[in-house]
Every structure is written in C-alpha cells, then in structure tokens.
Amino acid sequence: MTVDVTCMSTNNFAEEEKKVLEMWKEKGIFDLVQKKESPEGDFVFYEGPPTANAKPALHHVLARVFKDVIPRYKIMQGFHVDRKAGWDTHGLPVELQVEKKLGISGKPQIENIVPGDPVASIKKFNAECKDMVWGFLDEWSRLTERIGFWLDLDDPYVTYENEYIESLWWVFKQMWERGLVYQSHKVVPYCSRCGTALSSHEVAQGYQTVKDRSVFVKFKVVDEKDAYILSWTTTPWTLPGNVALAVGDGVDYVYVDTGDETLILAKNRLEILEGEYKVVKEVKGSKLVGLSYESLFDIPSLKSDTSYKVYAADFVTDVDGTGVVHTAVMYGIDDYEFGEGVGLPKFHTVDEEGNFVDEVSGLAGKYVKDPKTEQAIIDHLTANNLLFGEEMYEHEYPFCWRCKTPLLYYARDSWFIRVSDVKDRLVANNQTINWEPSHIKDGRFGEWLNNIHDWAISRERYWGTPLPIWMCECGEMKCVGSAKELGVSDIELHRPYVDEVELDCEKCDKKMKRVPEVMDVWFDSGAMPIAQWGFPHKEGSEDQLNNHYPADYIAEAIDQTRGWFYTLLSVATLLEKEAPYKNVICLGHILDGKGFKMSKSKGNVVEPWEVINTHGVDALRWHFFSMSAAGEPKRFDMKGVDQAKRRTLMILWNVLKFYELYKDGATGKMADSALDKWVLSRLAETTQTVQGHLDKYDLTRATRALHDFITEVSTWYVRRSRGRFKSGEEGVVDVLKHVLLETSKLIAPFTPFIAERVYGAVGGEKESVHLDDWPESGKVDEELLKAMQQTRDVVEIGMRLRAENSMKVRQPLAAIAIDGAKLEDAYIEILKEELNVKEVVFEKNDWPSHEDKGMTVGLNIELNDELRLEGVARELVRTINGMRKDAGLTITDRITLIVSESGKAVFNVHEEYILVSTKSDSVEFGDAGDVEVGGIAISIIK
Ligand SMILES: [Zn+2]
Ligand SMILES: [Zn+2]
Structure with a gap:
C-alpha cells in the first residue's frame, strides 16, 4: 500500500481519514472485502431501514457505527456478510411532511387538493409523498460513506416498490389464511388530526407527562x-x-x-x-x-x-x-366492553376530527x-x-408519535392481527435471542410481550401499503397475495390505483372493492427479512431468503423494543418462523453532556458533521464504543470525543511515529528480552480478550481492553525501551513493528481509518487491513505477565513512597526492599532503573513502607555523600539541558560549562557523566551566575 503516513498530523485526523476514503474508493476496497474468501460461510446482518425524508442525526451515526463494527469483525474472521441497505418510505411521517409542504392539514383537505376530485387528489398527494421520501438521500449516502459504514447502497430494498409491496401482501395473506386477521369495532388510540387509529406499539412511543x-x-x-x-x-x-x-x-x-x-x-x-x-x-x-x-x-x-x-x-x-x-361507551376500552355487555347506546358525541357533533348543543x-x-x-x-x-x-398521556396531537381513545372500525393468539410463541422466540444488554430480554422487551395486544394494522390514510382485502356488499371478502391475483401487471400498487381494481364476487354477481385502509408502516419494516428479497414472487428470492434467515446480528436504539425489534419478531412468529434475529444490540439514547435530551428547542443538538470535521470519524466511533455500555444512555459532548481521541488514538499514533524514527533498523528477527516477551504476551492476551468480548457483542469491554493495551505499549514498552532503540539493539524495532501490525488488525473493526494507516505504515501485506484476517492469538505466558505486573506494582508503590518522603526521582537511593514477592534478575534491573535505586533486596526491615498488592515494599531514604553527589549531578544535567534549550541550541551544538567553586566536589566524581549528558566539551571553575542549583552556580558558553 502506498499511502504516505508521515504526513498525517495528529491534529488532523479528519483530513487524513478522507485520504483513506479516497484510497478505498480508488482501489474498490469495499468490493474486494465483499469478495474476500469466506471459509466460515455467511454471517447475516439486517439493516433496519431508516427514512431518508429527514437529515441524519447523531443518533443515526451511533446506530450505524454499531451496525458496522460487527460485520467488519466477522469478515476478518472469514465470514461473508451481505450488507444490503434498506429505506423505509411509507407512513405518517412522510404524509405529514407533504401536508406541510402543500400547506394543508387533515384528510378533507388532502382529498380536495384537486377540488372536487378525491381520486386525482390522492394521486397527487401520493406522488408528492413518493418524491418527498428521497429528500435527504444524498445526505444519508454522504454521511454513511464518511463514517465508514460499509453498506451496499447501490442495491437497497425500498419499501414502496411494487415488488416489496407484493411481498408484504403475500405475508399478510399468510396471516389471513391462518385466520389471524379480523375487523372489529373497538376503542382504539386515535389521532384526530391524522384521522387514523394507531397501534399500541406506536402509542407506546408517544407518552408524555x-x-x-x-x-x-x-x-x-x-x-x-x-x-x-x-x-x-x-x-x-x-x-x-x-x-x-x-x-x-x-x-x-x-x-x-x-x-x-x-x-x-x-x-x-x-x-x-x-x-x-x-x-x-x-x-x-x-x-x-x-x-x-x-x-x-x-x-x-x-x-x-x-x-x-x-x-x-x-x-x-x-x-x-x-x-x-x-x-x-365510545371513549374507553373498558367502557366499550361494558356498554356492549349491558346494551348501552353506541353514539359518537365526537366526530372523526375530534370536534363535538351537532347534537351536543x-x-x-x-x-x-x-x-x-x-x-x-x-x-x-x-x-x-x-x-x-x-x-x-x-x-402520562399518549400523543401521536408523529404529529404530537393528544390521542383520543375512540371507537372505530379497524383491522387487527391476532398477535395475542401467538403470545406464547412470541415469548418462547424471545428466549432464543441474545440481547445486549441482557436485561432487555425479560425486562423491557419481555414485559412488553407479556402484555401484548392485538395489532391494530389498518390506517385510514393514503401513503402506505394498501391493505390487500377486497370486500363485497354481500359480505364476501378476499385477501390478495400478489398483483397477479388481481389480474393486473403494470399498475402501481398504491392508492388510488389499486382502489380502482374491482374483483368479481364469487358469492353473488356484484363487484368486490378494496377496503380503504393502508397498513401500519411498521408492518413494512417488520416483514423486511422476507420482503427485501421480493419473496416469493421474485426470481431467486427463495434462495436469498433461505441464505439470509435469521439474522445473526441487528442493532438499533432502545425505542425499537416497541418498534422494529417487536414487529420483526411479531411478523416472523405469526408466520410460524423461528426468531428473525439471534443477536441484537439495543442502544441507549444520546443525551447532552449534562444528561438532558437533545432537542432543537433547547438548542443542545450536536450535528454529526461538526463532530466529524473537528475530531474525525474514528474518534467519534471510538467514543461511542467505549464511553459506556451499549444500552446505557450516552451523555455526549465534544470534550468526550476529544478525550477519546487523545487517550487512545493519539497514543497509538505517537507510538507509530516513534517506530518510524527507527524502522530502518528492522532485522526481521524479534528481540526476546523479558520486556519483549512481556509485550508479545500482552498482545496475545489482548487478542483473546477483545475477541471474547466481540463474540459476546460487548463492544465497550473490547475497546477498553484495547485502550489498556495501547497505553501500556506506549507508557511501558516503548518508554522502557527508548535506550534500546537509540543504541540500535537488534530486534527491538521488529517487536514494535509486529505489535503495531497486530494492533492495527485488532482495532480495524472499531476505527477503520487509523487502523488502515497503521497497517500500511508497518508494511501490512494486503491492500487494506480490512482484507486481512483477524489475528491468531499467540501464546500467553501467565507467569511472565504476573511477574511484570508485580514489577509494575512495586514501581507504583516505590514512587508513592518517594513522593511521601519528598525524594525526587532524580535522587538515587540505596535500596528498595520487597517482602512477599520474588522477582528474577530481569525485573530487578527494571526496578533499579525505574525507581533509581542501587539495590533491590527481598527482606523485611524498618524503612518507610507500604503493604499493598499482597506484598510489603520499603524504601531506604537515607542518603550518604555518594548518593547525594550523584543526585546533584543529575540535577545539574537536567538544569544545563534546560539552559541549552532556552538558548536555542540544537543537539549538534557543543558547549563549555562555567561552574562555581562549590561544584568541584560533584565534578570530581561525575565530570564525565555531566559532560557527555550535556554535550559539553569541558568545564571551567570560576565566576558563573546565570542559574543556581543546590548552591552551585552555572553558565554555559557556546
Ligand atoms: Zn397524528
Ligand atoms: Zn358478493
């Protein structure tokens, strides 16, 4: 791969990500990924269809990156994942937008767009709807691509297309033939503005206090x-x-x-x-x-x-x-049943638009x-x-989930699906699903299923899948499962076109007409596992369905427990199929930084592009995955994204830059000091941990394990190995190269852009990290990890002791004592360097100490002249190098030191060390006065 990584500045992840996007496009990486060998077979993903009639918002980005990460991982593991896009196109949301656009409101006005001609009016209205649904398609495509959500946008399923509608009709007819559809005069939640009943799952989405x-x-x-x-x-x-x-x-x-x-x-x-x-x-x-x-x-x-x-x-x-x-009687579910029982009059005092009728004087x-x-x-x-x-x-009162009008409980003729008949199977099917978070299964979702009502499926509206029921005056009814059964082939299967198709009644000689209602839009998306392939009418759809059912994975926000998660399971269960998805991540809602809901009126809405342009997509993705468990509400602000970037991604980037300083020293053979073995063992451990969490759909823990590892590579492995890199020790560059390569693969599903950059920079073999395989975990040496952990614990305790006793780390100390743990020489050497002590002893004594992590660590803080002088020497070196910097000297500039007489004692012992460490040629004793350290005055001359 030819991307030049050296130009990627840490402050401009966003710009650099665009170069990766260019590269993906140029080389067709997504297509190559889809064609990658898949020895593990198919992994099935369903796209819950968004509506493209409004601008995508931050919560859409959240859902989309969660949808993206698992397929990327599975593809690296050797699965094939079809990523068919889908668009939800029908329903009230679109109709309301068109009403607004046309400056009209309510059904009487819709049916009078062409004055006096309802059919022409509906034709015009639905044509507007069809047009309106694509209003923000470009914006959706642009954002989808930019956030690295790999989706096949060229071949989406579209819920308004004839083949999709025909498939829905087929599904509906299956239910009809099972006796699961009925019409009833019932009290239903009703929106008087929209003039239609709503289903209980829609009502559940619109409660307000x-x-x-x-x-x-x-x-x-x-x-x-x-x-x-x-x-x-x-x-x-x-x-x-x-x-x-x-x-x-x-x-x-x-x-x-x-x-x-x-x-x-x-x-x-x-x-x-x-x-x-x-x-x-x-x-x-x-x-x-x-x-x-x-x-x-x-x-x-x-x-x-x-x-x-x-x-x-x-x-x-x-x-x-x-x-x-x-x-x-007409305005309460209990009231109605009760009224029927005792024979109370059924008379509406309120009309369909929510106004009192004339009789109410x-x-x-x-x-x-x-x-x-x-x-x-x-x-x-x-x-x-x-x-x-x-x-x-x-x-708590229910409002229309779309137009916010308070709902009325109102008796109407409606069509229902007997979901309550299949409740036991719904509950049983739910038990086969792996929910993340797991409490949703028997909590929010399970409780919903336990109180399930029949599905009010009909909407007295226009822009939706027409209910495929034809009725005769004599009472005869026929449910139609395809356009062919209607005897038509070239008409649009929407109102008002299908309304004009009449069928001959088999019982009498009259004509059957279609009932006026359309379907609940949630039926459209609930039937997508079947309808996305146009099953059973479309050629090849049977194979497609068989190969793509059920889904291995879906992800959406938590409100879909009343929406898509529910209708998917419902439709499948009504058709006597197994649960349509095996694993589901249920995402918490995004709140603002203070925990308030984001809303336009509060002015606290964060636009996705603002985040992306400032911090880049990887930072945003990483933040979403790591900030809290998937199901938790997400308190979101820009600061959090910035921190996510700084704490993990920039650290990884800086490690890569460090590697690049020394990369020419690679030998092809890895060094094997304790530190090298340790980092490789940690890599193996991290690979296992990340994989384990990904397999359980726990992305938060997976990202945290990666964060810990990247931090340790930087603050322990690289920091402790600086001297070895500088001295050109063989094999140490190779270790870091290997670690970076494997890390780029581990991080690829989460942050696909920086992963690509790192992979390319350390010579990954494939054209893209996303074409490479998920890493095999190497051997985890538990003993070694434990010893290093103990070493680091001792360092931590020793540092605490130094701080408590006001001993700067530059001041060498005689010894540290450990009681309760034994360490080998390699670790003793690390301790000596880290803690700046001359000796490590394993014994109990009366030095200042702490008991912690299963051991007692004591620090000898007594200083003799020798230690004191060495401390002063180190202090001098630090000060002189600071002076060099202030004077603007570079590493090639040599200097002469002028030191007051009081410095002689130190120079007698440490002259060479000081001269070498400060790039000085010589020292002169005499009048010096620029800076003073511990009673010693110093000047430098270039
Ligand atoms: Zn409404
Ligand atoms: Zn008839």
Whole structure:
C-alpha cells in the first residue's frame, strides 16, 4: 500500500481519514472485502431501514457505527456478510411532511387538493409523498460513506416498490389464511388530526407527562332530594358522552351529609371531601346498582332504557377518584366492553376530527382537547350545580408519535392481527435471542410481550401499503397475495390505483372493492427479512431468503423494543418462523453532556458533521464504543470525543511515529528480552480478550481492553525501551513493528481509518487491513505477565513512597526492599532503573513502607555523600539541558560549562557523566551566575 503516513498530523485526523476514503474508493476496497474468501460461510446482518425524508442525526451515526463494527469483525474472521441497505418510505411521517409542504392539514383537505376530485387528489398527494421520501438521500449516502459504514447502497430494498409491496401482501395473506386477521369495532388510540387509529406499539412511543384538568362531577340522583353520586374524570371532554356510572359490587360506599346536600362516594375516598360532613349511611356497591340519575347534557341519541343508571363492573376500584366510574361507551376500552355487555347506546358525541357533533348543543364543532372547550364544559356543570370540584392532575398521556396531537381513545372500525393468539410463541422466540444488554430480554422487551395486544394494522390514510382485502356488499371478502391475483401487471400498487381494481364476487354477481385502509408502516419494516428479497414472487428470492434467515446480528436504539425489534419478531412468529434475529444490540439514547435530551428547542443538538470535521470519524466511533455500555444512555459532548481521541488514538499514533524514527533498523528477527516477551504476551492476551468480548457483542469491554493495551505499549514498552532503540539493539524495532501490525488488525473493526494507516505504515501485506484476517492469538505466558505486573506494582508503590518522603526521582537511593514477592534478575534491573535505586533486596526491615498488592515494599531514604553527589549531578544535567534549550541550541551544538567553586566536589566524581549528558566539551571553575542549583552556580558558553 502506498499511502504516505508521515504526513498525517495528529491534529488532523479528519483530513487524513478522507485520504483513506479516497484510497478505498480508488482501489474498490469495499468490493474486494465483499469478495474476500469466506471459509466460515455467511454471517447475516439486517439493516433496519431508516427514512431518508429527514437529515441524519447523531443518533443515526451511533446506530450505524454499531451496525458496522460487527460485520467488519466477522469478515476478518472469514465470514461473508451481505450488507444490503434498506429505506423505509411509507407512513405518517412522510404524509405529514407533504401536508406541510402543500400547506394543508387533515384528510378533507388532502382529498380536495384537486377540488372536487378525491381520486386525482390522492394521486397527487401520493406522488408528492413518493418524491418527498428521497429528500435527504444524498445526505444519508454522504454521511454513511464518511463514517465508514460499509453498506451496499447501490442495491437497497425500498419499501414502496411494487415488488416489496407484493411481498408484504403475500405475508399478510399468510396471516389471513391462518385466520389471524379480523375487523372489529373497538376503542382504539386515535389521532384526530391524522384521522387514523394507531397501534399500541406506536402509542407506546408517544407518552408524555402532562398536567390535565380533572373534574369531580355530581350526578343528581332521580327521586332523591339533593342527593348526588360523585364521580371523577381526567377527560372532561368525555362527559357529554356519559351514559352510565359503574360501581364495585363489594366496595363500601357512604352517604355523606354536607349540610346542603347528600353525596355518595366510596368510603375509602372520603379524603377528597373538605370541610365538615357527616356520614349518614353506609352501603355495599350492590345496593346502589339500579339507581337512576339525571344526564349531564341533553343528548337525544344517548337516551334509552338502559341509559343513566348505576351498574356494577369488576374494573371499578376505590383506590383513586371517588370509587364511581363515569362511563362513556365510545371513549374507553373498558367502557366499550361494558356498554356492549349491558346494551348501552353506541353514539359518537365526537366526530372523526375530534370536534363535538351537532347534537351536543352549545359545544357543537368545538375541538374536544381545546382548553376553551374544557372550560365551556366546566361552566355548563357549574351553572347546573353539577361541579363538585376540580384539580390539575399529572399523568402520562399518549400523543401521536408523529404529529404530537393528544390521542383520543375512540371507537372505530379497524383491522387487527391476532398477535395475542401467538403470545406464547412470541415469548418462547424471545428466549432464543441474545440481547445486549441482557436485561432487555425479560425486562423491557419481555414485559412488553407479556402484555401484548392485538395489532391494530389498518390506517385510514393514503401513503402506505394498501391493505390487500377486497370486500363485497354481500359480505364476501378476499385477501390478495400478489398483483397477479388481481389480474393486473403494470399498475402501481398504491392508492388510488389499486382502489380502482374491482374483483368479481364469487358469492353473488356484484363487484368486490378494496377496503380503504393502508397498513401500519411498521408492518413494512417488520416483514423486511422476507420482503427485501421480493419473496416469493421474485426470481431467486427463495434462495436469498433461505441464505439470509435469521439474522445473526441487528442493532438499533432502545425505542425499537416497541418498534422494529417487536414487529420483526411479531411478523416472523405469526408466520410460524423461528426468531428473525439471534443477536441484537439495543442502544441507549444520546443525551447532552449534562444528561438532558437533545432537542432543537433547547438548542443542545450536536450535528454529526461538526463532530466529524473537528475530531474525525474514528474518534467519534471510538467514543461511542467505549464511553459506556451499549444500552446505557450516552451523555455526549465534544470534550468526550476529544478525550477519546487523545487517550487512545493519539497514543497509538505517537507510538507509530516513534517506530518510524527507527524502522530502518528492522532485522526481521524479534528481540526476546523479558520486556519483549512481556509485550508479545500482552498482545496475545489482548487478542483473546477483545475477541471474547466481540463474540459476546460487548463492544465497550473490547475497546477498553484495547485502550489498556495501547497505553501500556506506549507508557511501558516503548518508554522502557527508548535506550534500546537509540543504541540500535537488534530486534527491538521488529517487536514494535509486529505489535503495531497486530494492533492495527485488532482495532480495524472499531476505527477503520487509523487502523488502515497503521497497517500500511508497518508494511501490512494486503491492500487494506480490512482484507486481512483477524489475528491468531499467540501464546500467553501467565507467569511472565504476573511477574511484570508485580514489577509494575512495586514501581507504583516505590514512587508513592518517594513522593511521601519528598525524594525526587532524580535522587538515587540505596535500596528498595520487597517482602512477599520474588522477582528474577530481569525485573530487578527494571526496578533499579525505574525507581533509581542501587539495590533491590527481598527482606523485611524498618524503612518507610507500604503493604499493598499482597506484598510489603520499603524504601531506604537515607542518603550518604555518594548518593547525594550523584543526585546533584543529575540535577545539574537536567538544569544545563534546560539552559541549552532556552538558548536555542540544537543537539549538534557543543558547549563549555562555567561552574562555581562549590561544584568541584560533584565534578570530581561525575565530570564525565555531566559532560557527555550535556554535550559539553569541558568545564571551567570560576565566576558563573546565570542559574543556581543546590548552591552551585552555572553558565554555559557556546
Ligand atoms: Zn397524528
Ligand atoms: Zn358478493
């Protein structure tokens, strides 16, 4: 490889990475990597499809580098990894953007883009959607390439393409034929702005903590003077729809006399009353059943024999509110089932856009969640003496995950998939998955599966996979699994085109029409293991599916436990397949440096390009991998990236630069001193550790092991070997070269750019480190590692003793004593040099000491004249070299020393040492005065 590494400046990783990118492009390295021999077979990776209708953000970079690292590792290990890109293209997010672009909002306006022509309007709207989804494709491609995420962007799966939709239809039909699809009128979470129901996994993504106005309402009992049943609600807008009250059969209720009136509520909820009152009667809930009360609002369609009465229901408790539940049949899941059971009227007081209908006089046309509407409801209650009180109530309330409108629980006709039927298999399939972090399996994800609801699959919208169900007036239905079954071949399989296709009914002579709904967009991505190949319609798709199922590895952010992780598992399980992924990394969210969520309104969003242009991609990648365990929230700031770069990558880079100073001295044969053997043993150990953690998908520990190793190579091996390099000792360059080469391979999956540079600079054999094999671990000599560790421990303790006794390291000391460990000569030599002591003894004595790491280390701090003079000599050398530097001298400049008479004693013993170490020709004693050290004055003359 021909890249010139000497020009890479440590401060400009970013610029240098671009050269590596150039090289990859020029030589087609990614293609070569994909063609690399794969004796281990296929390793399957699935790309969770992002949407390209918005700019990629930092959290996308996080997911993408995690997606990248494992395939790189597996390829080096001899696997083949297809890296098919994918794009999620349908759904509300896109539709909302188009509404905004066209300056319209809501379904009536969409269907009137071409005035009076809904079909032409939908055609126009969907064409805009199709165009909109590629708005940021270039930006995505550019960022994907820059961060080194190797992905096959030339052949992606695209969820809006006909072959993809046909595949989804086939998947849906499989479920249909298994009897897993049904239509039902049910209370569902509903966005009144988007005009569609949402599925529970979408709802789970949109909860916010909010303060709502809650009210205590008095329901006037018929035929009892001034007696009221108290109830409580956090959704005042449901009060006009009230048709019944529910009590608990066995719950204790009390009649309370407040002086003006009688109130009825649960005994355990008396705490809500203020002021004086008297309990006049106590009854079980069953005694209240059958009481009639006056309606709050006059709504003719809600009147019936069953309306406005007290019923018993088993969902009633007395832990909050008043122990009496206000029931509006159409606006609560429990309410609806309960209403069906006792035959309460089903009438919507609220229309599909979230406004009161005409029958609700005084409120007609008003949006139900508008605070002004709530006020009007409360005013109405007050005017009729029906308001007991109100308070602000903090709770978790669901909002539309896309448009942020508060959701209404609202009864509608919807299509469902019976996920609850396959719950046991979902749970069992989950048990086969290796989750990182592992607590997700039975925690966040497992709990979600345990409380699973049927999947509300239909959306009353436009830009999505059309639900492939054709229906006849006679009730006959047909599910279609391909375009061929429709008898069409050349139409786009979107609305409104497919809406125009009619089928002959087999039961009668009428025509069947498609139901108007499209599918939940999460079905698109959940079925990607099958649909990405166009299975079963596309040629070769069966082989592709067989070779790529299940995935060995996927990675996304933690919110996907309610999204893609869930829909992938769901679709597979509904099709009676095994779990669609074996290993999954579930990433924590990115927060700002102080731990707050990043948001545009707070102005604390960090743009990926800003980080990349400042510190380079490797620094960012390394930071993401090493900062905290994958599943932890990530407190992110630029300082952290800078530190990650300085603490590891720049150290590696500096080691490489050091190597390059001496690289010509390589002999082809490695030296084998204790230090050399130690570094090779540490390399072997690190190789094993990194591999072990990578195999467990624990990237944090893998990077930390690499960090430790690189630091030790620099601060121990290289530092301790400087003299050997300078003196040209044979084989030491070869050791460092080998260490750097192997390190470049170990670090390649994590930081592919610097790895490439190091690999090239130490003469890696392949065109790219990414074409090389994962290193075989050499032998780990445990004994040797232990001895060196002990040596380093002694150094650390000895240094502590020196500091505590104010003994500079330059001052030689007589001895250090070790009790509790035995070291061989090689290590004794290291100790002598590191600690600047004359002797290492293995004994107990009464010198200042510390007991630590299983041994006692003592330091002899007594100085005799000899030691003192040597200390002074070293001090002089350091000072004189400092003076040389200040005078701007270079290593070739020779000097003469002028030293005061007081220095004679030192020079008598150490003259040669001082002259050689300071590049001085001679010393003269006399008047000197520039600098003084320990009573000795010095000048230098060039
Ligand atoms: Zn919405
Ligand atoms: Zn029919």
